[in-house]
Amino acid sequence: MTFSAPAPTQLDPVVRHLYVHVPFCPSICPYCDFHVLTRQAGLVERYLERLEQEAAELAAAYAVDLDTVYLGGGTPSFLRDHELRALVESVQRHLGWGRAENTLEINPGTVSTERAALWRSLGFDRASVGVQSLDDATLKFLGRRHDARQARDAVSRLIAQDFRVSGDLITAVPGQPLDSDIHGLVELGVGHVSAYTLTIEPGTEFARRGVQVDEDAEREGFERTEELLAGHGFSRYEVSNYARAGQESRHNLSYWQGKTYLGLGPGAAGHYPVPTPGADALTLRRTNPHLHDWLVGQQGETLLVDPHEYVTDALFMGLRLRRGLDLADLTRRSGVDVAGRYGLVIERQVRLGLLEHSGTNLRATAQGWWVLNRIVREFMEVDAAETA
Template identity: 75%
Template sequence: MLPVVSPLPPQLDPVVRHLYVHVPFCPTICPYCDFHVLTRRAGLVERYLARLDEEARELAATFRVDLDTVYVGGGTPSFLRDEELRALAHSVQRHLGWGRLENTLEINPGTVSAARAAHWRALGFDRASVGVQSLDDATLRFLGRQHDAAQAAAAVQTLVAGGFRVSGDLITAVPGQPLDTDIQGLVDLGVGHVSAYTLTIEPGTEFARRGVNVSEDDERAGFERTEALLTAQGFTRYEVSNYARPGQESRHNTAYWLGRTYLGLGPGAAGHYPSPVLTVRRTNPHLHEWLTGAVGETLPIDAEEYVTDALFMGLRLQHGIDLADLSRRSGLNVPQRYAAPLRRNVERGLLTLEGDRLRATPQGWWVLNRVVTDFLEA
């Protein structure tokens, strides 16, 4: 059972308005993936759904919840059978409600049909995040994807026609990838949002065991070429790796970047929760331990860690972060407390400060980890 929390300090909203739900099941495990995923086994999904319903009830009893957004990710949520996803959605809606502004479902192209798209819409999902990754068959084979380019294109077209706001995921810096063709293809399919992430080789993945490498030159070339092509097509780069047409930004992910609190539901799900001190981060245990009712690792966040977390996330956004608002929320005088790293990074051309608005420059985006480390060491 989750601990009951006391009232928050007055500077933070005591109501949690965002929910992430993790579905750990995938048909196969991609060689670059380091998320908590596994293939389904007999009876496992049923046990997952039963425990999910219990945890949703516990969250509802512990926190004040009034949801603006819900994001169901994984894993492959669309890999769930229709009745399974219906049970998941009904558990969320019964105990926690549903997002007023946005409800996103992560979708694998190989799971899409017109009938299933209509079913997802009927459940209340209005935004689809589609794991296209590439529209080139050779690139998809290298990435270990089970769909081909034709399936990906058909899936996006079906979801657009079905009334979804559609985001296409794209992996860049893949050896031999025709990036220009991938980007133009996504735009032509009618997506309103593109998430473009550099291929990253994480320890423990199949790619790491194979010795696959991504050069910094290829990473930077993909980084810059993606921006050039998408902005030329009318997309705005509103976050380091995310581009949108006007009004198509991800409201749920923007809440992360703005440092808002959110609930984490499901095995391996992370949450950022209100607490009597300031906030708490908790990561749920993996599936088999989670099924027993175990509570994951809990990390209290003090004012200084809250600020550096907020800087790391907020500086990913094109409009940056309001230091006066951050001072109000954290209880620290941020410009005064971090005057030295602010001055250094402005002088280096990595940050700009206009009034209370702190932004990363394009060069600062490229070395954002280094910038935030300077604040951590202050």
């Protein structure tokens, strides 16, 4: 089977989203495999100096007009007040600030009324709070340093400061009272919930201990979470994310919709436009090195993304959304005739009940979400067959 070369694309040349990675944590959770570390004397100061340099470099390299900013980690709220202020000022000085949404990831143990007011005054309007559970035994098993009372108190203080609050939950934890966790979060007044199944990643403390997640418990948690949150007026808009109307994460939607975004800080990933998009490269993905290499200016891993790779990435991310994605829009952005190129795969997956195709919209069914990697692998096999 042969395919025509991609047509001219219509990608937005302006980058409108920024992710900033703050790698410092008060302690390392036993399930965590992100780039995180505890603070050491002088290390945060060096981090802030290098962050300012990198922000200037990104501003010089790309056209930037930000809609969203997201500070993740790590524990950004673990930074001292003057450190977080300096970070925000560096970003604003070189890259601006998000017009639509600015999110700060927060550990419940770092929240006070005064600090919440400061964060709000710095320009953050959305808080992603690492609640994980409202059960003390579950929190202890997960290695969290806060307790349920602190989590409830943190959410209440942030809502009182007019934050849009998202609560993170980990599900499929042995002995976890999931129903009371969800009811408790909703009663606190959050407008968004991110619910992630406990995953045992290689190299983590849980992996070394031999902790395992029961597959039946994973499926039960996946389904029960949606059932309970739907009963409270939350819609599952992405595989792991639920929101009341208008409370969706605008920043994370940029990832799932295949938009470009800047990655600032050690270990941060970015998805960048290239000066002249074409068949050889439509966009560029880059992941920064870890802290000590990043501090001395070493370059991270860089991957040029051609139009077909851009499409399969967009399919994988877009099919995570309940509403799916618009194939005509993806064709416009990539220059690839998506419906024509992958038509046989789409038809097969529709027959299997894993995808739904209506007009130009393609979405995964509930069963399709469970095997999304397998579905996207079939799209990639079409590209492999062309180059064989």
